[in-house]
Amino acid sequence: MPDLSVRSDNLRDAFVAGLDWWRDAGVAEHVADEPHGWLKSREDPEKKPAAATESEPAPAPQAEQVFEKAGALKRFLGSESEGAHPGSPEDWPGDLATWQKWWMESDLLDPPGAFPRVPPRGAGGAQVMLIVDQPREEDGDALLQGRAGTLAANMLRAMGFAQDTRYFASALPRHNLRPDWQALAGAGYGQLMVHHIALVQPKCVFACGDRVWSLLAHGTAQAPQSLTTIPLDSASIPVFAMPDLPTLLRSAAVRSQTWNRWLDWSDSPT
Numbered sequence: 001m002p003d004l005s006v007r008s009d010n011l012r013d014a015f016v017a018g019l020d021w022w023r024d025a026g027v028a029e030h031v032a033d034e035p036h037g038w039l040k041s042r043e044d045p046e047k048k049p050a051a052a053t054e055s056e057p058a059p060a061p062q063a064e065q066v067f068e069k070a071g072a073l074k075r076f077l078g079s080e081s082e083g084a085h086p087g088s089p090e091d092w093p094g095d096l097a098t099w100q101k102w103w104m105e106s107d108l109l110d111p112p113g114a115f116p117r118v119p120p121r122g123a124g125g126a127q128v129m130l131i132v133d134q135p136r137e138e139d140g141d142a143l144l145q146g147r148a149g150t151l152a153a154n155m156l157r158a159m160g161f162a163q164d165t166r167y168f169a170s171a172l173p174r175h176n177l178r179p180d181w182q183a184l185a186g187a188g189y190g191q192l193m194v195h196h197i198a199l200v201q202p203k204c205v206f207a208c209g210d211r212v213w214s215l216l217a218h219g220t221a222q223a224p225q226s227l228t229t230i231p232l233d234s235a236s237i238p239v240f241a242m243p244d245l246p247t248l249l250r251s252a253a254v255r256s257q258t259w260n261r262w263l264d265w266s267d268s269p270t
Contacts, residue, residue, distance in 0.1 A: 086106075086108050086109050086187065086188060086189060086192050087106070087108040087109075089188075089191060089192075089195065092192065092195050093199075094199075095199065096124045096199040096200060099195075099196065099199050100119060100120065103117070103119065103120070103173055104117050104119055104173070109172075109173050110172065110173060110174060110176070115135070115137065115174045115175040115176075116140075116174060117173040117174045118135040118139045118140070118141070118142065118143050118170065118173065118174060118175075119141075119142065119143070120143055120167065120168055120169040120170065120196075121142050121143055121144075121167070121168050122166055122167030122168055122169075122200075123164070123167065124167075124199065124200050124201060125200075125201055125202070126165055126166055126167035126200060126202045126203070127161050127162075127165035127166070127202065127203045127204070128156060128159075128161050128165065128166055128167070128202060128203065128204055128205075128206060129167040129168075129169060129197060129200050129202035129204070129205045129206070130152060130156070130166065130167070130168050130169070130205075130206040130208060131169045131170065131171065131193065131205065131206065131207055131208060131212050131216075132144070132148075132168075132169075132170050132171070132208045132209070132212065132244065132245065133170065133171050133172065133179075133181075133208070133209055133211040133212050133244065134170050134171060134172040134174070134175055134176060134179065135170055135172070135173075135174060135175045136148055136175065137175050139175070143168045143169070143170055144168050144245075147249060148245035148246065148249060149168075151245055151248060151249055152168070152245060153166075155248075159262060159266075167200050167202060169193075169196060169200075171184075171189060171193055171211070171212055171215055172184075172189070181211050181214065181215070184215065185214060185215055185218040185219075188219075189215055189219075190214075190215035190216060190217070190218040190219025190220075191219040192219075193212075193215055193216060193219055194216065194219040194220060194230060194232075197230055197232070197237060198232045198233070198234070201234065201235075202237060203237075204237060204238045204239070204240060205230060205237055205238070205239040205240070206239075206240050206242055207239055207240070207241050207242070208242055208243070208244050208245055209242075209243060209244030209245075209247075210244075211244075212244075213227065213241050216230065216239065227239060227241075240262065240265050242258050242261075242262075243258060
């Protein structure tokens with residue numbers, strides 16, 4: 001190999017050839033082992049936030065304003081004069097068959113919604129009338145068709161109620177996303193529920209959940225803690241308070257407590 005170190009022109013040519021080789025290989029800039037801030041602009045130096053001065057204090061952050069949109073049912077209750085919904089008790093149907101038809105068709109009960117109205121199921125003179133607050137989202141042409149309905153059916157069978165002696169009802173005709181239960185009680189839906197009970201004439205009532213219990217207490221003008229029977233013109237119907245079905249589905253402990261309370265309640269004199 002010839003010695004190129006002693007001739008300056010040969011060193012220069014070798015250096016230029018080396019640069020050409022690296023340029024042909026795709027390396028056009030100086031490369032170093034140390035990392036550099038490749039994403040930092042060379043033209044714009046890093047800007048630091050200016051310190052707030054006493055003459056120009058930093059503005060305080062404004063609290064976000066939250067507006068709660070009233071549900072369709074609440075707007076429906078307030079659309080007419082007080083007591084217009086769900087109608088006057090004097091105008092409610094006086095027999096069960098007519099009432100069930102009115103429950104599915106009347107414009108006085110609730111506004112049109114995304115979920116269909118769901119009829120009660122059962123016959124008059126039932127041994128037990130089980131009342132829930134509203135139909136579930138999965139209910140179709142009959143009340144309590146999903147897992148909650150399976151739980152209710154198994155529970156009532158274990159309690160000794162045959163299938164043809166049960167009546168299932170709800171406080172509202174369709175599923176609603178945000179019912180205002182206090183407004184519903186003030187509008188008379190508790191009285192409407194008591195009217196429904198009077199038409200069914202069950203031997204006892206199971207009130208599922210605090211919402212149903214509160215409506216019944218309001219409809220009978222009783223304090224919730226004092227509600228043990230539903231006074232009707234024909235008789236006083238004993239009422240058993242139990243948790244709502246979704247709560248029973250979630251907790252085996254609550255199911256056990258409810259069963260023990262039922263045993264005590266059913267053994268007590270009415």
